[in-house]
Amino acid sequence: MSYGYMLSERALAGLRKMELWLQEETLDELDRLTAQQPFPGRRIGELIVRDFVRERGTNRHYVFLTLFPNAPAQTLTVSNIGWCVLPQQTDT
Amino acid sequence: MVALPLFDVVMSSDRAERSVDVADRLVDGALADLRQIEALEEGLAPAGLTQFDRQTVALLRGMYEQWAHESRSVLDRVAQAERRFGKVKGGDTLRDALGRTLAMLSVSIDDMEASRREITEGRIVSAEEVRRELRVHAQ
DSSP: OOOEEEEEHHHHHHHHTSOHHHHHHHHHHHHHHHTSSSOOSEEETTEEEEEEEEEETTEEEEEEEEEEEETTTTEEEEEEEEEEEEEOOOOO | OTTHHHHHHHHHTTOHHHHHHHHHHHHHHHHHHHHHHHHHHHHTOOSSTTOOOHHHHHHHHHHHHHHHHHHHHHHHHHHHHHHHHOOOTTHHHHHHHHHHHHHHHTSOHHHHHHHHHHHHTTOEEEHHHHHHHHHHHHO
């Protein structure tokens, strides 16, 4: 059964810093994530750390998510969202 | 990254095989260093949502920042080697590891601490609300 998810105010602020297309990609990624169990990602105590990469034009966008699962409520709460862009490496 | 000067010497000798080999080893070393920091972080993790050890988080963050700084230097050398001698194995993996680390470092310690407080206080927004807002902005 799929978990529901929600965002802390800080996570929402982090999401809003990104371009719209990447915000949508991030929500799609969260949809996929909540449908998987056990949740993929690195565990730091209760916290799940998950990241993903998207290519757009000549850039690679790295998105970093931290999430707290709540098994009884079947929810994941995104605590923070970070983002970084690096130029895509061209083949030599 | 103590081996960087060695790489510079090898590169100046113009020997492709040795240069690529040293670059490979630098990349492996950088990735191993990152795994070690991650293992430390996992071992020192606070037990729950309401516990946040700011001092430990700050020290770990400093290690990640130092790693990112050194990895940029390694990637500069990798780019040099790739321009002259072709692909360096693991170069793309290190670039992605750096991108992920910089994304993680884009979240401040204050934001990490504050978000935990928001969750415990119920200051959260549902996925539906976020989607709705996004649709409005997209129009």
